[in-house]
Amino acid sequence: xxxxxxxxxxxxxxxxxxxxxxxxxxxxxxxxxxxxxxxxxxxxxxxxxxxxxxxxxxxxxxxxxxxxxxxxxxxxxxxxxxxxxxxxxxxxxxxxxxxxxxxxxxxxxxxxxxxxxxxxxxxxxxxxxxxxxxxxxxxxxxxxxxxxxxxxxxxxxxxxxxxxxxxxxxxxxxxxxxxxxxxxxxxxxxxxxxxxxxxxxxxxxxxxxxxxxxxxxxxxxxxxxxxxxxxxxxxxxxxxxxxxxxxxxxxxxxxxxxxxxxxxxxxxxxxxxxxxxxxxxxxxxxxxxxxxxxxxxxxxxxxxxxxxxxxxxxxxxxxxxxxxxxxxxxxxxxxxxxxxxxxxxxxxxxxxxxxxxxxxxxxxxxxxxxxxxxxxxxxxxxxxxxxxxxxxxxxxxxxxxxxxxxxxxxxxxxxxxxxxxxxxxxxxxxxxxxxxxxxxxxxxxxxxxxxxxxxxxxxxxxxxxxxxxxxxxxxxxxxxxxxxxxxxxxxxxxxxxxxxxxxxxxxxxxxxxxxxxxxxxxxxxxxxxxxxxxxxxxxxxxxxxxxxxxxxxxxxxxxxxxxxxxxxxxxxxxxxxxxxxxxxxxxxxxxxxxxxxxxxxxxxxxxxxxxxxxxxxxxxxxxxxxxxxxxxxxxxxxxxxxxxxxxxxxxxxxxxxxxxxxxxxxxxxxxxxxxxxxxxxxxxxxxxxxxxxxxxxxxxxxxxxxxxxxxxxxxxxxxxx
Numbered sequence: 256x257x258x259x260x261x262x263x264x265x266x267x268x269x270x271x272x273x274x275x276x277x278x279x280x281x282x283x284x285x286x287x288x289x290x291x292x293x294x295x296x297x298x299x300x301x302x303x304x305x306x307x308x309x310x311x312x313x314x315x316x317x318x319x320x321x322x323x324x325x326x327x328x329x330x331x332x333x334x335x336x337x338x339x340x341x342x343x344x345x346x347x348x349x350x351x352x353x354x355x356x357x358x359x360x361x362x363x364x365x366x367x368x369x370x371x372x373x374x375x376x377x378x379x380x381x382x383x384x385x386x387x388x389x390x391x392x393x394x395x396x397x398x399x400x401x402x403x404x405x406x407x408x409x410x411x412x413x414x415x416x417x418x419x420x421x422x423x424x425x426x427x428x429x430x431x432x433x434x435x436x437x438x439x440x441x442x443x444x445x446x447x448x449x450x451x452x453x454x455x456x457x458x459x460x461x462x463x464x465x466x467x468x469x470x471x472x473x474x475x476x477x478x479x480x481x482x483x484x485x486x487x488x489x490x491x492x493x494x495x496x497x498x499x500x501x502x503x504x505x506x507x508x509x510x511x512x513x514x515x516x517x518x519x520x521x522x523x524x525x526x527x528x529x530x531x532x533x534x535x536x537x538x539x540x541x542x543x544x545x546x547x548x549x550x551x552x553x554x555x556x557x558x559x560x561x562x563x564x565x566x567x568x569x570x571x572x573x574x575x576x577x578x579x580x581x582x583x584x585x586x587x588x589x590x591x592x593x594x595x596x597x598x599x600x601x602x603x604x605x606x607x608x609x610x611x612x613x614x615x616x617x618x619x620x621x622x623x624x625x626x627x628x629x630x631x632x633x634x635x636x637x638x639x640x641x642x643x644x645x646x647x648x649x650x651x652x653x654x655x656x657x658x659x660x661x662x663x664x665x666x667x668x669x670x671x672x673x674x675x676x677x678x679x680x681x682x683x684x685x686x687x688x689x690x691x692x693x694x695x696x697x698x699x700x701x702x703x704x705x706x707x708x709x710x711x712x713x714x715x716x717x718x719x720x721x722x723x724x725x726x727x728x729x730x731x732x733x734x735x736x737x738x739x740x741x742x743x744x745x746x747x748x749x750x751x752x753x754x755x756x757x758x759x760x761x762x763x764x765x766x767x768x769x770x771x772x773x774x775x776x777x778x779x780x781x782x783x784x785x786x787x788x789x790x791x792x793x794x795x796x797x798x799x800x801x802x803x804x805x806x807x808x809x810x811x812x813x814x815x816x817x818x819x820x821x822x823x824x825x826x827x828x829x830x831x832x833x834x835x836x837x838x839x840x841x842x843x844x845x846x847x848x849x850x851x852x853x854x855x856x857x858x859x860x861x862x863x864x865x866x867x868x869x870x871x872x873x874x875x876x877x878x879x880x881x882x883x884x885x886x887x888x889x890x891x892x893x894x895x896x897x898x899x900x901x902x903x904x905x906x907x908x909x910x911x912x913x914x915x916x917x918x919x920x921x922x923x924x925x926x927x928x929x930x931x932x933x934x935x936x937x938x939x940x941x942x943x944x945x946x947x948x949x950x951x952x953x954x955x956x957x958x959x960x961x962x963x964x965x966x967x968x969x970x971x972x973x974x975x976x
Contacts, residue, residue: 294320796819
């Protein structure tokens with residue numbers, strides 16, 4: 256039996272973690288097998304380990320572990336993570352830190368404050384799935400943001416109660432969730448999963464998934480280990496158990512067959528391994544594993560991030576999370592005195608933040624493509640401090656600081672990832688629209704079938720919205736909506752044809768959207784693209800959409816359905832749950848805006864006006880709010896602003912009957928003040944033989960003709976793989 260297996264057997268026979276550590280500050284003295292496992296994880300020939308090595312050679316594992324703990328408490332390694340001594344105190348930090356002392360965890364993004372039950376032996380139930388039986392709850396619980404919370408509370412107050420609770424959590428987690436098999440590749444099965452680590456609760460959801468392991472290794476574990484070094488109640492036992500845990504993380508993160516997930520997941524895996532190896536070079540094989548991690552991160556950047564900065568997954572929140580972790584890798588190597596990544600890696604990281612800043616609206620809120628909550632993750636101060644891009648600062652501050660981005664239009668196109676961002680300017684009172692013209696993305700779990708969807712905001716108000724991501728797993732209504740509604744085409748501001756949803760394809764762009772498909776000028780911006788892939792659609796039909804922005808005035812959307820037969824087409828425009836919608840006849844409605852910051856109605860609204868053209872036989876309109884699924888109709892009119900939300904939301908639904916051939920209809924979208932009612936209409940649509948469509952619009956008594964070219968749109972599906 257290997258040492259690792261004997262350790263597992265001994266731990267399994269222990270009455271409890273508390274019994275194992277009771278009245279004993281040094282687990283290596285009370286359990287020689289655990290002590291040997293700890294010491295076997297360390298490179299004892301590392302400079303400064305002489306006294307540890309001597310105690311090992313003399314057969315004193317307890318003394319060796321004590322000296323190992325002293326090596327770190329008195330050392331200077333990982334200096335960027337260490338903090339100065341904290342003056343003792345008795346104050347309380349309040350909030351989430353004090354909640355933790357009562358086993359109440361606040362797990363951002365998945366649940367409010369929740370008390371975690373304890374097992375019969377007194378340990379935390381780390382497999383708990385929360386009140387909704389949601390595996391994501393367990394996953395977030397095991398990312399250990401609680402370690403950071405306790406460290407900050409101790410730094411703020413000097414109160415040892417936070418150290419004591421952290422100390423207990425470390426021992427509890429490491430001894431309850433051993434992953435000794437990670438030390439030997441003999442224990443990997445054919446699918447590349449771990450027999451008793453990942454598989455304990457299923458490979459897809461587990462405390463030992465590489466995603467959770469990467470998050471821990473990249474953040475809370477090293478930060479807490481070195482941050483608490485001067486804390487007297489950080490016991491020898493928990494110090495060395497955390498070291499043992501880090502060695503297990505290294506083995507799991509470096510294991511074969513583990514890089515089968517999307518970029519944000521795999522990036523977290525390798526970034527976690529890299530930081531672990533830099534912070535803990537004393538662990539065995541650290542230098543070799545660091546080279547592996549650095550090589551994999553650079554390869555991942557080359558393989559999974561487009562030249563325009565969008566990540567292949569195409570879910571804004573996840574994309575920017577990946578950008579920050581990629582960037583932190585640059586910082587890590589710089590701080591630790593290692594050679595920087597190759598220049599192309601740094602340039603691509605810069606492109607990711609360029610996307611994040613410039614795709615966001617004037618208040619800093621990003622688009623909500625894919626599984627993205629509403630948030631301001633595009634701006635990252637450390638990245639700005641590193642790259643010093645004055646145009647980013649200008650966009651971020653609404654033009655108050657920095658330098659205006661180059662170009663005659665404030666709008667920006669990301670032709671690889673496929674976002675066209677149409678802006679009136681950078682001021683907080685401006686209009687912003689995001690037109691999705693890109694591929695589906697590489698993650699079926701986070702992607703949405705929403706090509707050609709358009710979202711609109713103006714004057715700090717949400718007008719036309721994305722429905723959101725709802726709840727990934729577990730129980731409850733929000734999970735049902737995630738499975739059956741959130742990623743559907745009819746949950747977005749685009750078209751379905753004959754009731755058919757878009758296919759989750761193409762996944763990846765092999766070339767940028769042709770420059771002939773878009774044109775940005777000082778007064779006008781225009782973008783055109785198409786989608787012809789629909790699930791189970793009889794015959795052939797392609798939806799092409801052209802969006803023209805008359806800066807500071809209106810947005811004109813022209814839809815063309817090119818079909819081999821007559822079709823039933825449905826167009827949907829989604830509003831926020833707190834919006835109100837007022838109809839002005841069957842072809843016109845007004846949507847009241849809602850503040851993204853407060854969720855309250857604003858004094859900005861959007862007029863949505865339909866104009867019909869060639870081959871549209873008839874149409875009818877209705878408002879769907881909280882529509883439930885039946886045999887005759889799908890889910891419709893639901894909204895999730897953050898994870899697990901589910902709110903009825905007004906949705907304008909237009910059902911159009913179109914003939915075979917090229918049918919056209921248009922939407923005049925007019926952002927305005929509630930108090931400033933403006934007469935507007937689509938006067939006419941006419942198709943020319945060269946593929947252009949002439950649309951005559953009338954706004955505030957002024958009539959003008961907008962010419963739209965659809966010719967290039969038909970080939971846009973060919974630039975994907």
